[in-house]
Amino acid sequence: MTGRDRVAHLMRQLASAACRCPAHSHTFHQGIANRALRPVLGIVDPLHTLHMPSRVAANSGFDVLCHALESYTALPYSDSVCVHGMSYPIAGNVKTYRAKEYSVDHPVVPHGLSVVVTSPAVFSFTASMCPDRHLEAAQILGADISNVKRADAGSILADTLRSFLFDLQVDDGLSALGYNKDDIPALVKGTLPQERVTKLSPRPHTEEDLTELFTASMKLY
Template sequence: MRTWSFSSAGTLFFGRHAVRHHLQDACERVRAKRAFIVTDSILVKAGILAQTLEPLTAAGVTFEVYDKVTPEPGVELVRECVAVARTSNPDVVIGLGGGSNMDTAKLVAMILAHGGDPLDYPGDCRVPGPVKPLICIPTTAGTGSEVSPAAVFTDTANHIKVSCLSPFLRPNFAIVDPLFTVTCPPKVTADSGIDALTHAIEGFCAVDNEEFPLPSGEKSVYQGKNPMADAMAQRAIMLVGKFLRRAVKDGNDLEARDGMALAGTLGGLAFSNAGVALVHAMEYPVGGAVHVSHGAGNGLLLPFVMRFNLNHRVPETAQIGVHLGKIEGNGMIELAESAIREIERLREDIGIPTRLRDLGVTEEMLPGFAAKAFAIKRLMRVNPRMPQNEGEILDIYKAAW
């Protein structure tokens, strides 16, 4: 049996009012006196930032706020945020918001510690050591960035999203308060929720840990399927099946918000150990070329990739349907196909786009997308069915177009 490991954020606090009760403690445990908060203007207007500042003030922590993060941030924004942070000289960096805000905070913490430019670090295990103390507080339910070792931003010159992967990018503290997601609008709730499902499914259907194709001398944060990641992924899938439609329909449904907040975190724990794969590799060039959220892009591509992988993950795909609660069929293949159809129904019910052409993608873009996706080997090797060439990926894009 091949050895596997399981990692998370240093400490996870979860529950209603978790920020009020635990942010002061987190700051004290890293001996912070000056905080740099990375967030966005929407959360300022919604009063979420004010709720976050209260325990900081009570702890005697001074702070500076950068509230200009935009969805799917480009490298220029990250550089600007780093420049502001340098003048603040913080003891701790706090990422408050969705995945874009938390990922930007991770990049700031990394560059404050090690210098350089954001584009120096994309890839696996290229961060040379610990980063500035980092606290992540999600206000969406889905990205899992609060517990993950990944930070994603857009390389605007090359029109592709890139990811820095390092165990040093896991936050010291993740504080998940489902009440912070109540103001999240339906579209963002849907996009982040389908992202949580994608994370859980890619982690659950990843290549087996014992077969993970890591070349000699290379390091990888991802390591393929293992029992702990499987347990997290399956629970996340069940929660999404039960609560995502409800959370999109009624943002004040607190039971649904609790369930989806947990689904997002569990999905993050699953994928950040097992890995994400072909769905993410294919979404990166799409998201870098057209204006679509990472979650919506993943949700669009997910059923098409699942069909590509199906013969290599029939039992797992059937089990996904069982966890979602709505499948029918006689035999494993029929159950697995029914599971994919249920994901398509869920996608349509919550308003996720179903065709690349609806995002403004032209057919002429697809070969370039396929070349870029095929080049992301660190994700390709996690997929249970390794694409053999760009043409196989192009066929999936064409089916989704």
């Protein structure tokens, strides 16, 4: 949980009640929203990260990073877009992946990792709708944009993110998290109900677009 998550909704990972056969069971994320869920206080303590395992700190930071990028490039005064909408089935359909430095006895893809792993593909996809903001985001992350074309905003931000993730030793895409091309239909299906966040994307998208984004995210480097 990051400090920006002082919101009036929560996501729960649930087992499908319709499937009684373990071989065909699956999980999904269900959003629950109510003003009564909003915490009265959010504590943001940067020093807390000094006592966290490095991967836990990094993955928490990836969530913050993607929220910031989404907020700046989404529809005006909005927050999450495709990156977060696509993250829920990535975490919810985990098969065998066990995140490093997490003390759990079951497979888990941490939220921040499930968010950031699709970020290069997604921001490359959305850049055509607001290239100047995507370029500014790349510049903030260290890219030299002095002689670039607006049409290249997506690839520049995507490459900047890939370099950032490579330096921080992030797993090489969805394939490194245990997914393959046969899993893409289920990942797309799990993204479609997340309209609460995906509808804020600056660029409209179809099931075919989501399929291409998951495919592009199979490998990062």
